[in-house]
Amino acid sequence: MANEQILLAMKELSNGTRQIVDASNQVSTSAGAMRQLAETFQEFMNKFELERPAVNTMSNTRILDCRFCQGRNKIPLDSIFQSLHTAKCGRCHENLFLDETKPLLNLASKMYEHPSDTLTLESIKKIPGIDTILKTLLKESYERANRLYHKANTVAVTPRQLPCIYQCFLDAAFRLDLKPAPDLFVVQSPLPNSYTSGVEQPFVWSLLGCWSY
Ligand SMILES: [Zn+2]
Numbered sequence: 001m002a003n004e005q006i007l008l009a010m011k012e013l014s015n016g017t018r019q020i021v022d023a024s025n026q027v028s029t030s031a032g033a034m035r036q037l038a039e040t041f042q043e044f045m046n047k048f049e050l051e052r053p054a055v056n057t058m059s060n061t062r063i064l065d066c067r068f069c070q071g072r073n074k075i076p077l078d079s080i081f082q083s084l085h086t087a088k089c090g091r092c093h094e095n096l097f098l099d100e101t102k103p104l105l106n107l108a109s110k111m112y113e114h115p116s117d118t119l120t121l122e123s124i125k126k127i128p129g130i131d132t133i134l135k136t137l138l139k140e141s142y143e144r145a146n147r148l149y150h151k152a153n154t155v156a157v158t159p160r161q162l163p164c165i166y167q168c169f170l171d172a173a174f175r176l177d178l179k180p181a182p183d184l185f186v187v188q189s190p191l192p193n194s195y196t197s198g199v200e201q202p203f204v205w206s207l208l209g210c211w212s213y
Pocket residue numbers: 066067068069070071089090091092093094
């Protein structure tokens with residue numbers, strides 16, 4: 001999806017959400033409000049569907065470049081997940097996919113960033129010196145206070161506290177080639193939500209709704 005289309009879809013999502021919240025706030029208990037809420041939601045969904053870029057549903061293949069010989073391989077999406085360990089490059093016959101026990105070395109952050117985050121970061125980086133200024137400011141002020149807040153108000157996941165989550169987190173950090181693994185703090189909640197914070201000592205904050213333990 002092109003960046004413009006993503007931004008457009010996000011704008012519509014934001015507008016639609018606001019309209020739904022507005023509608024539900026107006027007369028939240030009346031049937032009229034519920035109907036208005038449903039209509040607004042449907043209107044938003046229709047609009048979103050219309051503006052969603054056309055997807056070629058007939059195509060069930062993707063092209064994957066071999067990391068050894070850069071040969072182009074056509075991957076059948078409907079069956080590839082049953083043969084990840086045996087799929088070979090057609091040219092050099094090396095494995096196309098990494099073993100799931102191996103770390104994803106040199107993983108570029110753009111591979112997992114939200115496209116809007118990437119756009120925002122690129123815009124910020126255009127300001128001369130902003131990188132150093134922000135890092136210094138965050139390190140000397142917000143980072144320390146934020147870490148102290150989490151230490152005092154959340155549960156630190158360690159080998160002795162929630163060891164199942166700790167091991168799972170270490171496995172994920174290893175897979176993402178994060179050395180050392182950041183600290184993990186959790187809070188009891190059924191909702192799934194997480195964020196990361198920090199410059200010198202980044203940590204992950206997570207609600208337990210993200211975890212099965
Ligand atoms: Zn190859």
